[in-house]
Amino acid sequence: MEHADALERLKTILIDDFKVSASIDRTSHLRTDLGLDSLALTDLAFLVKQDFALGADVGPESFRGLNTVGLLADFLARHAP
């Protein structure tokens, strides 16, 4: 998947499912800039896994350290079929 596509789809999820109102770019920190708490971050991991059709090898621990929108979008671009 193209990085730009992954980024746009991720933004859509953040806006629709998490009602993020702050501006979102690649440098946005999921926790400190967008206000996602630990439960929301867990939900985000499951939602992107579902929406990006990530494989069974991608578990919750795969998302550790993906703290910014850019890092997460890059990860999704690499792992989405």
Added chain:
Amino acid sequence: MPPDATSDIRARRLGRLAPDERAAALCDAGTFVSERCDGVVLGTGHVDGRAVVVLATDGRVRGMGAVAGTRAAAAVRAASGPVVLLLDSEGARTSEGVPAVLASADWLAALADASGVVPLIAVIFGVAGGSAAYAAALCDLVVMVSERSFVFVAGPAVVQAALGEMNDLASLGGTRLQSSSGFVHLLADDDRAALAHARATLARLPSNAATLPPSAPPRAPRASTFTLPPPSRAYDVQTIIDALVDQATFIPLAPTFGASIQTGLAAIDGEPVLLVASQPSELAGALDACAAQKLARFVRFAAAFNLPIVTLCDTPGFLPGRAQEAQRILVHGAKVIAAYAEARQSVPLVAVIARRAVGAGAVLAYGAHVVIALAGAEVQQMGPAAAAALHGIPTIGIPTNHLDPTATDPEATGFAHQTVTPELLRGALVDALAHVRTARVASGRRKTSLVPL
């Protein structure tokens, strides 16, 4: 406080049920009658035709308020049948301060009061933190949804503030950690499967400590017999379990914690039992501190709720060594001895010595109302290698019964009441359970609290 709409959207997208949907799915169709009280769904319903009290917290509402906590405590205190907690809660509502804390404390005290009186089952769907986590800890059985539920004393934000320690939900209290800690007893893939686990366990339990667990139609076992390797070789005890219990009735409890002992609910010829089994594929079946904790807990649980206990003993004894001493093997081992001694006073105990009962490990069979030995099984004061080392003699070629063949034969020593071959074991077990059914002592409202010790 209304549910948070944003988290509700996500819950729907992820297939999570709402609290009232969970309660309804737990109960027989159309039987759940509820009221919503500030973030908690309280009600009664039936599971397999028997009354249960259900409390479902709402993860979309931030914490349990004082009013809801007080109502929850009253509902638990009024229960004469099982209480099922469907948990998705951060604990006491922080915005309400001390009143919410006091109400939660009252709810926890009510659960402690009900412990051993009625079965307490917790199912954790999302986060169970603080008082919600302790509510689960006070329950007899805990079910969690794999990778989607979390339980801890305090969540990541609080831990970071208090200790400077960074964690996500999974690393702090996810199902992997809580399986290895022994906190959770059953895992499920999703909400509905978790509720099915709760229903299945309730089907094996009485409504309360003053009644007997319900029988089911007998089923044939999955296998007709089994073959065991020599004592020096490992095997999976499931091969014996498959030949003893009614097919598809075994519900393993906390199988990965203290794995050298397997515990589970099962039915034998239609009668519910607690099955306890040495697992020779783990630590050769030796009892370590974790296995001892698990064993003592479930033996006490069975005794409290009138479940006969069937123990399959194949153990070299308690695991020695510095690490085990540091983990308080003596204290936890003593719990096992005490739990069996107390259980003997209130429920039928039947033990099977599969290959060996060594040293203090014989506690698994000692004192049972009926002890059945498999042909060739041995009772030993200590293993042959340890005995040889103690007496300063070579180990190679020493038979385990080098002094006198009758000295280690379970029946000849008076330890076992009968000796059978594997193909006759289930029949002997069914007969034994029928024979000692009256070993139950008339019970009062509560035999013992099951507050975890």
